[in-house]
Amino acid sequence: MLSRRLISIAGAFSLALTITACGTTTRQQVGIGTGAVLGGVAGSAVTNGSTLGTVGGAAVGGVIGNEVAKKKK
Template sequence: MNIKQIAMRATIVASVLGLSACANMSAQDRNTAIGAGVGAVAGSALSGGSALGTVGGAAVGGVIGNQVSKPTR
């Protein structure tokens, strides 16, 4: 197993453990966290394990997750 595979698995485990703390969050907060986790995994996969790709994916995913459940006025 190389370092990229280890980093990918660590990211997935951290995302799953982080999402377990979502019980008392609002729907928008929960969707932001889920979007960031999914975005981090996708960014890492698409960039070949690049740290910049992982962080960028997390940022984009978090924004999308936040806006999906944004309350309407």
């Protein structure tokens, strides 16, 4: 179970590194990546390492990170 959780965390971290490696990143891209990683970790922890929980948490975290990083007008 611990190895499954570590693999999920490593996968989310690798995805975030891949996204941020594409040239200059915007504030919104960093927010999405950070939210996805934190959401994936939280989803994995809440669902005891479930892949669906990790992916769902990453998706929700990405959306929240996107909204938080938007510039206020």
